[in-house]
Structures are given as C-alpha cells and as structure tokens.
Amino acid sequence: xxxxxxxxxxxxxxxxxxxxxxxxxxxxxxxxxxxxxxxxxxxxxxxxxxxxxxxxxxxxxxxxxxxxxxxxxxxxxxxxxxxxxxxxxxxxxxxxxxxxxxxxxxxxx
Amino acid sequence: xxxxxxxxxxxxxxxxxxxxxxxxxxxxxxxxxxxxxxxxxxxxxxxxxxxxxxxxxxxxxxxxxxxxxxxxxxxxxxxxxxxxxxxxxxxxxxxxxxxxxxxxxxxxxxxxxxxxx
Numbered sequence: 458x459x460x461x462x463x464x465x466x467x468x469x470x471x472x473x474x475x476x477x478x479x480x481x482x483x484x485x486x487x488x489x490x491x492x493x494x495x496x497x498x499x500x501x502x503x504x505x506x507x508x509x510x511x512x513x514x515x516x517x518x519x520x521x522x523x524x525x526x527x528x529x530x531x532x533x534x535x536x537x538x539x540x541x542x543x544x545x546x547x548x549x550x551x552x553x554x555x556x557x558x559x560x561x562x563x564x565x566x
Numbered sequence: 567x568x569x570x571x572x573x574x575x576x577x578x579x580x581x582x583x584x585x586x587x588x589x590x591x592x593x594x595x596x597x598x599x600x601x602x603x604x605x606x607x608x609x610x611x612x613x614x615x616x617x618x619x620x621x622x623x624x625x626x627x628x629x630x631x632x633x634x635x636x637x638x639x640x641x642x643x644x645x646x647x648x649x650x651x652x653x654x655x656x657x658x659x660x661x662x663x664x665x666x667x668x669x670x671x672x673x674x675x676x677x678x679x680x681x682x683x
Contacts, residue, residue: 498677500657501674554611555611556608558608559608
C-alpha cells in the first residue's frame with residue numbers, strides 16, 4: 458500500500474480557497490487517489506477520487522500531476538462548515554482503505 | 567437517500583463481556599467493512615467482507631473479533647471478550663465495489679461508541 462503524507466493541520470478563513478496536498482511517492486500503476494472528509498463524531502464521507510490530471514465535482518477539485526506522486530485537494534470558497542479532517546487515501550481495486558492521520562482543517566470567520 | 571445505519575449508538579460494557587455491534591448496509595451494496603477510531607486518533611481498518619467471507623483483515627482483527635452476515639440485511643461485528651483498549655467508535659461501511667477502484671466510494675454509518683469499563 459502506498460504511504461501518504463499530508464500536513465497535520467491547516468487554518469483558513471471563510472471564502473478562501475483551500476488546497477491540501479498529499480504526497481504518495483510510491484504510488485502504484487493501478488492505484489487511485491481518494492479523499493474523504495470527517496466531521497467530529499461522524500463517519501468519513503467520500504469527497505472525490507481520481508487517477509490522473511484533474512477531476513472536479515460539486516464539492517471539490519482534485520489535481521494530480523503527470524508523475525502522480527502527489528495530489529492536491531482544492532476546496533473553493535470554504536465556509537465554517539468545512540471545518541473537518543481530510544484524508545488522502547491511495548490504493549487499487551483489491552486493497553482496503555487505510556487511513557492516515559489526515560489534515561485537520563479549521564475555517565475561521 | 568439510502569444510508570448505512572448502526573445500532574446501538576452507544577454501548578457500555580464491562581471488561582471481559584461479549585458485545586455485538588450491528589449494521590445495516592445499503593441494500594444493493596455487496597462489500598462491507600468495519601473500522602474503528604479510538605478517541606483523537608485515526609480511523610483504523612479492521613475487516614472487509616464479501617460473498618459471506620472475510621476478504622481482508624488487519625492486524626487488529628485478531629481472534630477476539632468476528633463478523634457475520636446473519637441474514638440478508640444485517641452485518642455484525644462481535645468482540646468476544648472486551649478489553650479496556652477496545653473502547654472506540656466503531657464504523658460500519660458498505661460499497662458497491664471493492665475499495666480503490668473507480669467506483670470505490672464507501673458509505674459510512676454514524677458509528678457505535680463502545681465504552682469498556
């Protein structure tokens with residue numbers, strides 16, 4: 458399983474764009490990159506998934522460079538309710554998800 | 567919107583007692599998972615289950631743990647003899663396809679908080 462490295466914490470202000478970068482230097486050819494969000498006392502919730510280049514949905518964008526050794530989750534115009542822990546996971550179809558420590562995002566007014 | 571449900575929301579037990587945590591996965595999902603999260607720590611994978619058998623388990627999932635799909639809707643986690651260090655939030659999840667693939671989204675339940683005294 459590819460190991461991931463993310464910042465432990467980040468602070469932002471309402472209305473700003475937040476970019477959280479995850480390093481996964483030993484990502485394998487078949488691995489996908491997936492991001493989950495977790496609010497306190499709740500289960501994780503899927504945000505976005507990608508394999509290469511850029512993926513966008515109604516919640517976030519995911520940027521993956523050509524070498525795929527890192528990825529960046531971009532949250533446009535964050536609000537207080539985006540305060541949560543964000544997890545980057547890397548794996549292939551046959552592996553189960555192993556969460557790291559994640560990035561604790563705090564959005565301030 | 568379909569969701570994963572878990573019961574009970576909070577379970578308090580004495581050390582050495584058996585507990586069964588229950589989950590109802592989303593009805594058309596075929597893959598089921600259990601995770602735990604000790605307070606203030608990361609989410610830890612315990613086990614995945616498909617076609618009525620364990621497909622993968624972590625080093626945490628030792629002989630004290632077992633899983634079962636007793637009927638067409640429930641998915642249970644049993645801890646035979648609870649220890650103090652089993653105190654944690656236990657999350658059940660389900661998915662249409664194995665994790666990691668393009669359709670890997672796992673849907674998590676709200677969790678059961680287990681407190682072992």
